[in-house]
Amino acid sequence: MHYLVTGGAGFIGSNLVDHLLARGFRVTAFDNLSTGFEQFLTEARKNPNFRLICGDLLDRQALTDAMRGVDFVCHLAANADVRFGTEHPNKDLEQNTIATFNVLEAMRQNGTQRIAFASTGSIYGEPETFPTPETAPFPVQTSLYGASKLACEGLIQAYCEGFGFRSWIFRFVSILGERYTHGHVFDFSHKLSCDPTRLEILGDGKQRKSYLYVHDCIDAIFTALDKADGKVNIFNLGRPDVVEVKTSAGIISDTLGVSPEFSFTGGERGWIGDSPFILLDIAKITSLGWQPRHSIQDAIVRTTQWLKANQWVYEIRK
Amino acid sequence: MHYLVTGGAGFIGSNLVDHLLARGFRVTAFDNLSTGFEQFLTEARKNPNFRLICGDLLDRQALTDAMRGVDFVCHLAANADVRFGTEHPNKDLEQNTIATFNVLEAMRQNGTQRIAFASTGSIYGEPETFPTPETAPFPVQTSLYGASKLACEGLIQAYCEGFGFRSWIFRFVSILGERYTHGHVFDFSHKLSCDPTRLEILGDGKQRKSYLYVHDCIDAIFTALDKADGKVNIFNLGRPDVVEVKTSAGIISDTLGVSPEFSFTGGERGWIGDSPFILLDIAKITSLGWQPRHSIQDAIVRTTQWLKANQWVYEIRK
Numbered sequence: 001m002h003y004l005v006t007g008g009a010g011f012i013g014s015n016l017v018d019h020l021l022a023r024g025f026r027v028t029a030f031d032n033l034s035t036g037f038e039q040f041l042t043e044a045r046k047n048p049n050f051r052l053i054c055g056d057l058l059d060r061q062a063l064t065d066a067m068r069g070v071d072f073v074c075h076l077a078a079n080a081d082v083r084f085g086t087e088h089p090n091k092d093l094e095q096n097t098i099a100t101f102n103v104l105e106a107m108r109q110n111g112t113q114r115i116a117f118a119s120t121g122s123i124y125g126e127p128e129t130f131p132t133p134e135t136a137p138f139p140v141q142t143s144l145y146g147a148s149k150l151a152c153e154g155l156i157q158a159y160c161e162g163f164g165f166r167s168w169i170f171r172f173v174s175i176l177g178e179r180y181t182h183g184h185v186f187d188f189s190h191k192l193s194c195d196p197t198r199l200e201i202l203g204d205g206k207q208r209k210s211y212l213y214v215h216d217c218i219d220a221i222f223t224a225l226d227k228a229d230g231k232v233n234i235f236n237l238g239r240p241d242v243v244e245v246k247t248s249a250g251i252i253s254d255t256l257g258v259s260p261e262f263s264f265t266g267g268e269r270g271w272i273g274d275s276p277f278i279l280l281d282i283a284k285i286t287s288l289g290w291q292p293r294h295s296i297q298d299a300i301v302r303t304t305q306w307l308k309a310n311q312w313v314y315e316i317r318k
Numbered sequence: 319m320h321y322l323v324t325g326g327a328g329f330i331g332s333n334l335v336d337h338l339l340a341r342g343f344r345v346t347a348f349d350n351l352s353t354g355f356e357q358f359l360t361e362a363r364k365n366p367n368f369r370l371i372c373g374d375l376l377d378r379q380a381l382t383d384a385m386r387g388v389d390f391v392c393h394l395a396a397n398a399d400v401r402f403g404t405e406h407p408n409k410d411l412e413q414n415t416i417a418t419f420n421v422l423e424a425m426r427q428n429g430t431q432r433i434a435f436a437s438t439g440s441i442y443g444e445p446e447t448f449p450t451p452e453t454a455p456f457p458v459q460t461s462l463y464g465a466s467k468l469a470c471e472g473l474i475q476a477y478c479e480g481f482g483f484r485s486w487i488f489r490f491v492s493i494l495g496e497r498y499t500h501g502h503v504f505d506f507s508h509k510l511s512c513d514p515t516r517l518e519i520l521g522d523g524k525q526r527k528s529y530l531y532v533h534d535c536i537d538a539i540f541t542a543l544d545k546a547d548g549k550v551n552i553f554n555l556g557r558p559d560v561v562e563v564k565t566s567a568g569i570i571s572d573t574l575g576v577s578p579e580f581s582f583t584g585g586e587r588g589w590i591g592d593s594p595f596i597l598l599d600i601a602k603i604t605s606l607g608w609q610p611r612h613s614i615q616d617a618i619v620r621t622t623q624w625l626k627a628n629q630w631v632y633e634i635r636k
Binding site: 085086089090093097098101104105124125134135136137138139140141142143144146147148150151153154155157158159161162163232234272 | 403404407408411415416419422423443452453454455456457458459460461462464465466468469471472473475476477479480481550552590
């Protein structure tokens with residue numbers, strides 16, 4: 001089996017690459033290294049079953065060439081910047097919607113028909129049902145990021161119906177763990193590495209969100225690929241609990257051994273499109289036998305420890 | 319009030335232009351005339367409040383220029399070809415998703431913040447609930463057309479949240495009436511004008527679909543614009559009943575005064591992505607006081623009569 005992982009040099013992508021190689025598969029990572037790091041693939045590169053192709057998903061020809069002989073695509077590459085969507089609306093359109101269209105077309109040209117896709121819980125907008133199931137009422141989008149992931153899901157589903165593809169669509173909560181390079185744990189750890197005496201928190205700090213440890217996430221993906229065989233398989237991936245942002249800030253501070261004074265910018269949302277409460281119903285994936293093994297606290301601690309030991313990512317990520 | 323109607327030379331668009339002008343508004347029609355007809359705007363052109371701009375929505379500069387001074391956008395332009403989506407998947411992406419993004423960006427640059435959008439009941443895929451309400455469970459897309467309209471809805475909603483826009487999104491059943499130039503009534507009437515002795519019907523002829531007469535549709539749009547003032551206002555537009563395709567074929571034949579022999583290609587669906595049953599729940603729009611005034615039969619008869627009297631559209635539409 002030959003897997004192509006888009007965004008294979010990124011946080012979740014590079015961890016997935018390592019897991020696929022450990023299972024003995026051939027793996028091609030396709031990444032433009034705009035937010036991914038070659039350093040994350042140091043171990044992978046020692047494996048003869050691995051190759052990295054530095055290319056952009058907007059380059060249809062390069063992508064089509066890279067897809068040759070590929071059996072299965074794990075499409076993780078994306079503009080994952082939820083917060084600054086309104087500063088450059090074209091980024092979500094191009095790097096998510098159009099890039100996904102290009103992936104599907106490259107697959108079609110090569111006869112590759114199976115795809116796993118990293119979608120998001122943001123696709124539910126601000127739902128009224130908690131925990132939010134996959135069959136929640138037709139949502140209204142509240143961010144350009146969520147809207148673009150919705151567009152990607154729709155495209156993938158239509159290719160399944162129109163061209164005989166099969167898909168596994170995963171709606172993630174925020175993922176934490178080794179190689180994590182954006183999001184609130186990154187921001188807080190980075191800020192505290194510069195000034196350990198104070199920490200500004202966006203919103204009122206009471207935003208409640210669910211988090212999942214990256215290796216739990218990848219276990220869940222493998223469980224779904226092994227056990228779900230419908231035409232379109234959609235799964236929420238998360239944990240059954242949440243943490244408040246200010247509690248998380250406390251865990252991060254403790255892990256770093258600092259005691260900052262917290263200040264809050266105020267308001268229920270950290271930014272436009274921020275969802276003050278994210279809790280996904282994970283009954284569907286757990287019914288297949290998967291369970292998360294790491295608590296949110298554990299995931300935050302491990303992430304913070306990794307960031308502390310790898311401060312070079314603060315430098316590169318300006 | 320100055321309205322810009324994209325697809326203003328099309329079937330629904332040109333009818334909407336006439337209604338807006340009759341209400342005394344200033345109207346700009348923006349159309350690339352790829353499937354619209356200047357002939358549909360003959361009356362409109364006599365009105366000094368009207369102008370037609372021949373331009374393409376993929377031409378961002380032309381669109382931005384056309385948007386100057388516009389208060390309200392009615393975005394109807396689209397690739398509305400549901401059936402042949404799989405023959406050219408890029409068409410739905412470009413003419414629907416990317417075109418809609420361009421409309422939103424042109425609005426943003428001009429400070430125009432209100433938009434009405436022609437979406438589709440196809441967005442519900444193959445729902446399990448009939449009649450299907452706006453809050454149906456999160457659907458799975460079954461056509462590239464539906465997927466692209468879903469992408470457009472998401473973009474519009476995200477612009478409402480991110481940039482203070484307000485939107486009225488209408489999920490149509492198939493619309494019938496004067497200036498109708500594609501869909502099964504067009505195809506059947508056209509085929510029967512060539513050979514009145516036989517008619518091939520795609521599928522088993524038992525597909526049940528709801529239809530709405532174009533002037534009822536426009537009345538509903540005005541009702542929603544007048545009475546709904548949320549940030550994102552979503553309405554199904556249709557009738558509370560359906561007709562079987564083979565019954566419709568009988569009405570068309572009777573109206574044309576011909577007695578063809580029907581044959582069926584078989585199968586529950588006319589084509590890949592065809593939905594065998596479309597019936598939308600219209601309780602939300604009727605709660606605002608709107609009711610359809612024309613039966614499906616009446617709409618089919620009027621459409622067929624118009625096509626019979628305007629056979630030039632068969633010649634131009636190859």
